[in-house]
Amino acid sequence: MSSLCDDLHQWLNVNLSLSTVLILLGGFAVCAFLVLYIFLWTTTLRDPPVQRSKSESVFRDPVSNQTHMFPLTVATSPTLYLSLVAPAYKEQDRLPKMLGETMEYLENRQKSDPSFTYEVVVVNDGSPDNTSQEAINFVQQYGCDKIRLLELDKNRGKGGAVRMGCLSVRGERVLFLDADAATDIKDVARLEKALDALTTDHSVPALAIGSRAHLQEEATAQRSFFRNILTYGFHLAVYVLCVKGVKDTQCGFKMLTRSAASTLFQLMHIDRWAFDVELLYIAQQLKMPIKEVAVNWQEIEGSKLVPLWSWLQMGRDLLFIRLRYTFGLWTLKLPKSKSS
The missing domain is CATH 1.10.287 (Helix Hairpins)
Incomplete structure (x- = not known):
């Protein structure tokens, strides 16, 4: 007992x-x-940071020295076929090569097809060097109807620069690309073809995005073990937290219809490196069709990405993107004043 x-x-x-x-x-x-x-x-700041100062609302014609207003919303009707947006921060050395190749390609297309109309918007993201002057040199050569410089008052980050540029365009389709010419500009035709397969109507939201996934095996062999661990960890976090079904969210070569650009860039909050993930997260949540396209890409010296610190920042942003939308701190509804 x-x-x-x-x-x-x-x-x-x-x-x-x-x-x-x-x-x-x-x-x-x-x-x-x-x-x-x-x-x-x-x-958490509830509203997307889409506000701009008076100086960020205008571009200067270096020939006449007069200033003109940018379109302050892409909710208006387009007047061109294609707009290209190039964010640039401390790019005085790499920007001339990219603009030279880009303008040559666009001019040749226009000569063979006069109905092809375009513009390039370079967004100087508060650079302390001669980035602006390098862009102005091309404005003087081609005219501000074909290339314009948007000067930001201070550094917003790549996402902020892309947002401001994509909300200042006139095209039916909007392509943002990096200032380092890492992606072959001729691959714009691949994105156009992919977007055509989704829609030819600029009022229908859709995206065609460049992808380097087909180069992954070679890149893995060339990268250090530590950097491969960071890369795979980031891809896993993207898949688990935010975006599924996209192999390469970070390629800086993405084309959107005007409708998609209008909606996504007015909803997007992230200003730094993880902005691509939030952009695609919003697109998937809103059921926008996305087509991923293999593009020619090469590593260019001078990247602003600091491997460990940038990956940590992006990992934090991925978690916060998911939590802020889950908790309702960020929403997928356009303010009436911006969608009218």
């Missing part, structure tokens, strides 16, 4: 201990959730 009582007492102690541990763990989880929610609530 004494042995039975001892066993019962021991059983009760063990189960009480387990219950206590579970209660403590549950309480800790609730506290952690509340702390996280309060942190996000107090640090």
